[in-house]
Amino acid sequence: MAGTSWTRLPLLFYKTKGRSEVCWDSDKIIYERLQKEFEAARASQTEEICLDGEQWNDGLLATIRERVHMEADRKSMPADADILACPQEKITYRIGNKVICCLEGARIGIQYETSFAGEPCEFYHCVLESKSFLEKMTVLEHTVPFFLPIRETESDLLSSNAMKFIDHVGDLLQAYVDRREQVRLIKELYGNQIGELYHSLPYHMIEFVLDDFDCYNRIFHRVNQYYSKVTVSLRYADLISVLPTRITVLAWPMFKKNTTGTLNRKEDGISGSHPAPVRLSYAEDALRTMSLPEGENYITVWLWRVLGNDNGGGWCCKVSSRDNDGGGFYIMVVMEGVE
Secondary structure, eight states: OOOEEEEETTTTEEEEEEOOOOOOOOOOOHHHHHHHHHHHHHHOSEEEEEEEETTTHHHHHHHHHHHHHHHHHHHOOOHHHHHHSOOOOOOEEEEETEEEEEEETTEEEEEEEEETTEEEEEEEEEEEEOOOOTTOOOOEEOOHHHHHHHHHHHIIIIOHHHHHHHHHHEEEEEEEHHHHHHHHHHHHTTTTEEEEEEEEETEEEEEEEEEOHHHHHHHHGGGGOEEEEEEEEEEEETTTTOOOOOEEOOOOOOOOOSSSOOOTTTTTTTOOOOOOEEEEEEHHHHHHOOHHHHHHHHOOOOOOOHHGTTSSOOEEEEEEEEEETTOOOOHHHHHHHHO
């Protein structure tokens, strides 16, 4: 039913039709409180330092930890002693899509700024704390979606390599947003062609059906076969992947009725099986190297080019697709008749 969303498997799969979405945002109250706290910390900063890859290292993270504990110790001094103590500079560090700042109470805050095709998306937060400079850090609170494994990542990495933990959480969030926005974009661009769409909550398993083939079958009337739908199944190797690794694209032939006037039980579908689907290996190869919107466009164009040429004639195409300098995907298709 159009405009509905319902679970296919509890908390693992859900189906979307049209533009409706199921919202699984982290607790709104926590998000708003942390967002205000991060904004206040950045407003009171004395300096923001942008770092490249090599400058972001364990030594810098140790310096940040030392700063937050020194500031907490200074504020815990008696009033007269606090006058003599020099306040620490309030420095914010930007590393790629991460902003790291010192929060009140010996806490380190990381704000992850996600994006897609050069356009900003959501902010996510992670707050780390430790009772002393020498003790290990723990995740105090966060706004990471519940279906991303931040607690498992904390257990695996935070005590042994805090910098790697911070980076990995950023990779998880950016990859999730990238996969999610690719699905949103194909629904926006090709919603009239997509009959059904399923995906897991982290968007690492995606399936959809292209079933609007009236226009193609009008072109393919010269070919002694019609196609009712194309099914696309995508699986990603892990939650930090933005391109799938296991891909299946199948074109399902339309069952042809017997036109001879005699009843053949196999041909009439009463017994036997329908024609086997055709595996579109070129489309599968494209989806391994292209974003989902580009790949979906490629599938459509590939059907024009290949299925339409089954009898030696039909259509060929020229495809040009690029990121358009970070401003979103730009796809140009030119169809040319072939005799």
